[in-house]
Amino acid sequence: DVKVTQSSRYLVKRTGEKVFLECVQDMDHENMFWYRQDPGLGLRLIYFSYDVKMKEKGDIPEGYSVSREKKERFSLILESASTNQTSMYLCASSPPTWRRGDYGYTFGSGTRLTVV
Amino acid sequence: DAKTTQPNSMESNEEEPVHLPCNHSTISGTDYIHWYRQLPSQGPEYVIHGLTSNVNNRMASLAIAEDRKSSTLILHRATLRDAAVYYCILRDVRDDKIIFGKGTRLHILP
Numbered sequence: 521d522v523k524v525t526q527s528s529r530y531l532v533k534r535t536g537e538k539v540f541l542e543c544v545q546d547m548d549h550e551n552m553f554w555y556r557q558d559p560g561l562g563l564r565l566i567y568f569s570y571d572v573k574m575k576e577k578g579d580i581p582e583g584y585s586v587s588r589e590k591k592e593r594f595s596l597i598l599e600s601a602s603t604n605q606t607s608m609y610l611c612a613s614s615p616p617t618w619r620r621g622d623y624g625y626t627f628g629s630g631t632r633l634t635v636v
Numbered sequence: 637d638a639k640t641t642q643p644n645s646m647e648s649n650e651e652e653p654v655h656l657p658c659n660h661s662t663i664s665g666t667d668y669i670h671w672y673r674q675l676p677s678q679g680p681e682y683v684i685h686g687l688t689s690n691v692n693n694r695m696a697s698l699a700i701a702e703d704r705k706s707s708t709l710i711l712h713r714a715t716l717r718d719a720a721v722y723y724c725i726l727r728d729v730r731d732d733k734i735i736f737g738k739g740t741r742l743h744i745l746p
Contacts, residue, residue: 524679551732563680563736570732578733610679617668617729624670624682625734
């Protein structure tokens, strides 16, 4: 089974801290994604990456950056955490659509981040 | 991005079939129809996808209208574990990202 592992299930950080959320997948997928999920707003795409060293902005990239130094790892960085970044963060991976077969996304279990 | 429209919530009785509708009237020829579900306190889970023909897998069936402007996810025999939010999504083959809508919250009554 494909596994997407997020390093922390729950995280509490202080305003102004630099926060790293780590995501690792074990199926050699090219694509990786970061979403945040908030009540009433659903899942919103923050950043995604089609390959190592590549990154693309999603719908709400402000206040975030990402790093993809290795294919299996995609890190989300909150440069200076703020209370409005309190949320559930979900990482996902998928093979590219040009690869035949099932190319659904596989999600991690999420990291619930609280910024105080 | 092409949009989908789903009912906010639905109810069904345990052990009965469930038909979850989705409208996507602006679908383009390069859009695949994907369904995901999200169980409480978990990340979304892929359920099924299709392009033009109806699809079956171990989790569900996907019925796609001939004009592709709507589709229906069918759970053949609902269990309490199927209570979740179900998302209908269009994924363009030219663009690997997917954008989630609000989904349908499915309640299963024992």
